[in-house]
Amino acid sequence: MQHKKRHTNARRRFIKKAAVLAAAPVMIGHHPGLAKQQVLHHVFFWLKRPGSAADQKALVEGLKTLKAVPQVRQLLIGTPASTVKRDVVDNSFQVSELMYFNSTADQDAYQEHPIHKAFVEKYSHLWDRVVVYDMITV
């Protein structure tokens, strides 16, 4: 009986914990495991050879190496989406890189990290222009 009761309590605790975790993903604007206020770092790349699929692919591969920088909580690499054309939409870039950090200090540290510096050294010959936006979520 004692054993059965412990088992039931453990199961109740697990269900409670699982329910909390299961509920999290449906919350808009919430990333489980990330700090509440997040720093977003979004970089847009314009290639020297914008029509080169090989250069685009190479840059994407290079960007993937940045996942290994410990401060990078999340990395999403993109290319222009074929949404409906509108005057306000800038789809002239070839590659984008969105990163999540826990703080501005972490973003600053990422800039100085050897893996990031190696990426710039190896791949910067591919791009003509870069625009960076750094945001903190409200």
Added chain:
Amino acid sequence: MQHKKRHTNARRRFIKKAAVLAAAPVMIGHHPGLAKQQVLHHVFFWLKRPGSAADQKALVEGLKTLKAVPQVRQLLIGTPASTVKRDVVDNSFQVSELMYFNSTADQDAYQEHPIHKAFVEKYSHLWDRVVVYDMITV
């Protein structure tokens, strides 16, 4: 007994489902509940009165209403982060809005949704310029 068995099976199914969801958040670049290939819609706003904290706050409040559009899987609202200044960083905007969609069709549908149209009608007098980037993750 029949009732007890049904109850146990339902609990087992719940635990299995909860465990799958609970495991997801540790994966870098993966948003639980979102499609594998996601469409990111990032909008940057430059206000007519860039120094007005009241206008910035009003726009942020307006953007929050967009969460109610069913196609919007995730919404993050930001302001410029005080990262280290660099030539490539554009921190001249006042507010940003990042949305996740499951497809380009969903993003296009969001543009036409009455809640989005009401937002533009009510708040567009606040901004001078908007730049939009639409990406699909690779």
